[in-house]
Amino acid sequence: MKKAINILFLLCALLLLAFGTTLVSNKKVSFELVSNIKTFTAGNSIELEFHSKSEKEKPQLFIIHSYGKTLLDVTIEKGNYIFKIPENYCKKTGDVSWFLINKNETRNSGTFEILPNDATKTVVENYLGPRTILAGGKEFTMMVTVPTDGFDNPKQENTNVILKHQFLQNVTNLNLKTKDFIAWYDIYSPTKSGKMLVSTECDKIATKEIETEIYPNIATNFTIDYKRNHEFADGNQITHFTTSSIKDQYGNVVSDGTLVSFLIKTKNNLILKTFGATINGIASAQLLHPDHQETYSVKGFVTGIAESNSITINYKPIISTFNYSFSNKNRTLTVGPIKSFMNQLVPDGIKVIVKVFHKDNLVTTLQEDTSKGIATFELSEDFYKEKNYRFEITTLGITKQTETLNYELHK
Amino acid sequence: MVLISSFILLNVLLLFGLSSILEYLNSGADRTSMLHLEKETVNTYLPKVIWEELNNVGRVMEPNTLKTIEKDYLFSWYIKNKSLENNKKQGIEDYYTQNARVNLYNSIDYNLKNKITIESTTLKHNPKLEFYSEDGQQVVFTDKNVIEFQKVFKDKKLISEVQDTATYKVMMLLEDGFWRIRHIQKMKPEPIEKDTLKSNHEFKVVGKKIKYNNVDFISKGINYYPKNSAWDTFGDLFNKDTIAKDFDIIKKAKLNSIRIFIQYEDFGKADIKPEKLEKLKTLLDLAESKNLKVIITLFDFYSDYTLESWTLTSRHAEKIVTAFKNHKAILAWDIKNEPNLDFENRDKKNVLNWLQQMITVIKENDPNHLVTIGWSNSYEAINLEDKVDFVSYHFYNAIDDFETEYATLDKATKKPIVIQEFGVPSYRGIWNWTGTTKDGQAEYHKKMQELFKKNNLAFMSWTLYDFPSVPNQVAGKWPWQKNRQKKFGFIDEKGKEKPAFLYISN
Numbered sequence: 001m002k003k004a005i006n007i008l009f010l011l012c013a014l015l016l017l018a019f020g021t022t023l024v025s026n027k028k029v030s031f032e033l034v035s036n037i038k039t040f041t042a043g044n045s046i047e048l049e050f051h052s053k054s055e056k057e058k059p060q061l062f063i064i065h066s067y068g069k070t071l072l073d074v075t076i077e078k079g080n081y082i083f084k085i086p087e088n089y090c091k092k093t094g095d096v097s098w099f100l101i102n103k104n105e106t107r108n109s110g111t112f113e114i115l116p117n118d119a120t121k122t123v124v125e126n127y128l129g130p131r132t133i134l135a136g137g138k139e140f141t142m143m144v145t146v147p148t149d150g151f152d153n154p155k156q157e158n159t160n161v162i163l164k165h166q167f168l169q170n171v172t173n174l175n176l177k178t179k180d181f182i183a184w185y186d187i188y189s190p191t192k193s194g195k196m197l198v199s200t201e202c203d204k205i206a207t208k209e210i211e212t213e214i215y216p217n218i219a220t221n222f223t224i225d226y227k228r229n230h231e232f233a234d235g236n237q238i239t240h241f242t243t244s245s246i247k248d249q250y251g252n253v254v255s256d257g258t259l260v261s262f263l264i265k266t267k268n269n270l271i272l273k274t275f276g277a278t279i280n281g282i283a284s285a286q287l288l289h290p291d292h293q294e295t296y297s298v299k300g301f302v303t304g305i306a307e308s309n310s311i312t313i314n315y316k317p318i319i320s321t322f323n324y325s326f327s328n329k330n331r332t333l334t335v336g337p338i339k340s341f342m343n344q345l346v347p348d349g350i351k352v353i354v355k356v357f358h359k360d361n362l363v364t365t366l367q368e369d370t371s372k373g374i375a376t377f378e379l380s381e382d383f384y385k386e387k388n389y390r391f392e393i394t395t396l397g398i399t400k401q402t403e404t405l406n407y408e409l410h411k
Numbered sequence: 412m413v414l415i416s417s418f419i420l421l422n423v424l425l426l427f428g429l430s431s432i433l434e435y436l437n438s439g440a441d442r443t444s445m446l447h448l449e450k451e452t453v454n455t456y457l458p459k460v461i462w463e464e465l466n467n468v469g470r471v472m473e474p475n476t477l478k479t480i481e482k483d484y485l486f487s488w489y490i491k492n493k494s495l496e497n498n499k500k501q502g503i504e505d506y507y508t509q510n511a512r513v514n515l516y517n518s519i520d521y522n523l524k525n526k527i528t529i530e531s532t533t534l535k536h537n538p539k540l541e542f543y544s545e546d547g548q549q550v551v552f553t554d555k556n557v558i559e560f561q562k563v564f565k566d567k568k569l570i571s572e573v574q575d576t577a578t579y580k581v582m583m584l585l586e587d588g589f590w591r592i593r594h595i596q597k598m599k600p601e602p603i604e605k606d607t608l609k610s611n612h613e614f615k616v617v618g619k620k621i622k623y624n625n626v627d628f629i630s631k632g633i634n635y636y637p638k639n640s641a642w643d644t645f646g647d648l649f650n651k652d653t654i655a656k657d658f659d660i661i662k663k664a665k666l667n668s669i670r671i672f673i674q675y676e677d678f679g680k681a682d683i684k685p686e687k688l689e690k691l692k693t694l695l696d697l698a699e700s701k702n703l704k705v706i707i708t709l710f711d712f713y714s715d716y717t718l719e720s721w722t723l724t725s726r727h728a729e730k731i732v733t734a735f736k737n738h739k740a741i742l743a744w745d746i747k748n749e750p751n752l753d754f755e756n757r758d759k760k761n762v763l764n765w766l767q768q769m770i771t772v773i774k775e776n777d778p779n780h781l782v783t784i785g786w787s788n789s790y791e792a793i794n795l796e797d798k799v800d801f802v803s804y805h806f807y808n809a810i811d812d813f814e815t816e817y818a819t820l821d822k823a824t825k826k827p828i829v830i831q832e833f834g835v836p837s838y839r840g841i842w843n844w845t846g847t848t849k850d851g852q853a854e855y856h857k858k859m860q861e862l863f864k865k866n867n868l869a870f871m872s873w874t875l876y877d878f879p880s881v882p883n884q885v886a887g888k889w890p891w892q893k894n895r896q897k898k899f900g901f902i903d904e905k906g907k908e909k910p911a912f913l914y915i916s917n
Contacts, residue, residue, distance in 0.1 A: 060565075060570060062563050062570070062571060064559065064561075064573075064577070064597070065518070065597065066579070066596050066597040067511075067514035067515055067517075067518055067595070068495065068518025068519070068521075069495060069518070069531070070527055071525070071527045071563050071570060088514065088517035088521060092514055093596060094595075094598065095577060095596075095598050096597070097575050099573050101563075101571040104569070104570060104571055106573065111599065127544065127546075127548060127549055127584075129544065129545060129548060130545065131546075141545070142469070142545035144544050146593075146594075152510050153594075153596075154582075154594050154596065180541040180542055180551045180553070180580065181580065181594055181596075182549075184469070184542070186545070
């Protein structure tokens with residue numbers, strides 16, 4: 001009887017074992033991470049080791065990394081499942097998500113973090129901009145510095161960076177801390193113009209200098225003056241305008257090439273313009289003398305920014321009167337010789353204007369330039385067919401009227 | 412004569428050949444290819460992007476620059492996804508700086524060597540601007556809780572599908588007109604904030620019941636197309652008066668709801684056409700005025716479930732449901748009509764993943780209305796049962812099987828059930844000698860209505876009208892397929908009520 005019970009018991013145990021194993025194999029296999037290390041340093045090899053009750057599985061590990069995704073095959077060591085993270089993934093920092101996949105199903109998942117490797121040589125990337133700013137402390141250039149480890153991974157938050165900037169005698173050192181990959185600083189412009197040099201240092205690795213040009217600020221009001229050979233309105237000489245040395249509000253001479261416009265107002269309220277660009281703060285411009293008595297009022301402008309005082313320039317007439325004569329049966333009108341202020345002949349090219357009237361109607365306006373003080377007008381029979389004409393002659397601001405002249409006509 | 416003409420022909424051909432060779436040699440690269448012209452993301456990759464905050468410690472962000480940054484950033488994802496899918500390096504240099512692209516190349520080389528390909532897409536980006544430099548050349552932002560979905564293949568065999576959420580910190584540089592990624596670092600996701608969208612439902616599901624303002628709502632409905640625009644409700648023939656008249660007929664027949672269909676392409680794919688929304692609004696407003704509730708079936712005639720198109724379909728659904736999230740006439744969004752028919756050709760897992768993801772998108776944008784899926788039979792209706800608000804299926808089997816089928820499904824789900832389509836065509840003709848007569852159709856509906864009444868079931872019959880024409884996409888191009896499909900109506904082509912009309916409701 002006892003034997004029978006024993007046999008029955010053994011049989012039961014055997015059955016239990018048989019069905020028990022089938023139960024286990026039907027159940028989904030679970031995998032547990034062996035080591036609990038959650039952070040690694042970039043450049044070191046990384047392995048994830050899993051333990052499972054079942055030793056006949058062929059799991060795979062899917063990883064998502066900052067710079068890619070891949071699927072890893074397993075190696076089995078001492079009954080544990082080991083996944084070796086590829087070298088290129090070990091070098092770059094960030095969170096890595098892993099998913100352990102067995103028989104097309106995710107059986108376990110988690111993350112680990114790779115941290116920058118401070119033992120490698122630090123590399124610092126600097127970005128400075130804008131590279132040109134105006135003096136005066138309102139504008140600034142921004143230094144952005146990105147310190148990385150030897151694998152080009154941004155350093156961890158709160159890494160110390162020393163920022164140095166030099167301007168003239170001043171050298172400034174600043175301690176900054178990184179946040180969101182970068183450390184940055186706004187360097188405001190000094191009141192003097194010149195070059196500013198900036199560099200940074202992180203982990204005793206210093207960068208090259210980068211420069212920002214500090215340009216003078218905008219021009220302030222200035223004065224103008226003029227120079228001329230003589231005061232006569234001979235239509236030939238040139239009047240030179242010059243500005244004082246134009247400076248910004250901090251006393252910096254404005255940048256070369258600052259354009260100054262000289263606006264000239266005549267006594268008839270006509271506007272003339274001449275221009276000059278500054279060199280060493282001084283702009284100069286030129287203007288031809290008028291050919292008649294004139295009073296100019298002149299003012300300089302840096303458009304929209306600064307202006308000068310207004311100056312008045314008088315030009316005296318070079319003649320008070322002139323001669324003219326008709327010849328060739330009144331068909332030739334000779335004006336001149338016109339004499340200038342020293343009784344010399346006027347320069348060539350003085351404009352002489354003749355208006356031709358017939359019975360008070362303007363027929364035409366003729367213009368000639370003087371040569372050796374004389375201008376000659378031919379009044380051809382073919383064009384001037386009327387019996388009589390009257391003339392109005394103007395030169396160098398003087399106007400003379402002739403009598404009405406009679407003309408013979410060919411029949 | 413023959414000799415001369417063949418000589419001429421030969422010469423003509425020779426000249427033609429020479430000229431085309433010369434032409435080929437003269438044609439160089441297109442001049443525009445020398446320039447980095449704007450590239451468009453439209454209709455390739457449109458994940459949802461919401462910038463959290465633009466205040467930053469640096470320069471004030473200009474809206475135009477932000478758009479360019481967003482575009483180039485999305486391209487960087489698109490290019491990365493594409494290159495992991497094909498293991499090709501094309502385009503990476505346009506969106507990653509010299510130092511950054513090396514890392515991607517390494518990943519691609521590794522995958523290529525190990526025959527791994529990964530299809531992936533991102534669905535949502537929530538970037539927060541951290542820093543924009545004074546000279547406008549560098550930007551740092553944190554893209555919070557990017558949802559990534561990927562399918563992993565080895566030796567072209569699908570290994571698994573994985574969804575992951577992570578935050579990325581990104582530094583981009585402006586280089587020759589492109590914003591390129593200089594550093595990107597994956598980080599732990601942030602705790603997700605509760606959705607601020609306040610829901611305001613009139614329809615609710617309590618246990619096995621759909622409640623309308625806390626009263627039981629049992630759908631007595633009908634599938635609706637206007638008579639002359641079968642499968643084209645919002646087409647050129649759209650007419651307010653026609654629909655108003657039809658709604659009167661439906662209302663008078665003691666029905667309380669209708670089901671309508673929106674075609675993906677017809678509505679403009681990812682860029683919804685405003686005139687289509689206008690038409691839909693007209694229809695919904697009419698339904699509201701007649702007190703009819705509407706189930707709107709989305710994505711009709713659409714069957715691309717690949718990851719590549721997920722962002723596009725999401726934008727499509729999002730734009731439609733957002734526009735009508737407060738509309739009183741809507742009972743539910745039906746994600747897709749009979750998606751199980753695509754199980755075989757488009758991979759069941761793919762289809763289910765897409766549907767599930769689409770439910771999330773719709774719920775996020777319209778928390779007010781219910782969501783269902785119109786399965787073609789009761790057996791498949793159990794799919795995603797836990798994700799929908801109520802279960803819908805279509806019944807075209809023998810009446811005798813109805814009660815058993817219903818009971819089986821009812822047991823398997825905790826959700827309310829709507830028989831979303833059923834019916835029989837009154838079609839007997841040269842193509843079908845044994846078809847049902849008009850009286851037979853009436854008899855069928857009479858029996859069905861008795862069953863619905865007895866068990867208090869929600870139903871939507873197929874369909875109001877016999878249609879003069881049916882598009883090929885619906886049932887097939889052969890007359891015996893098409894003609895049958897034309898005759899499911901309660902009202903014939905001439906507008907006369909068929910005998911079955913008596914049994915349109917209970």
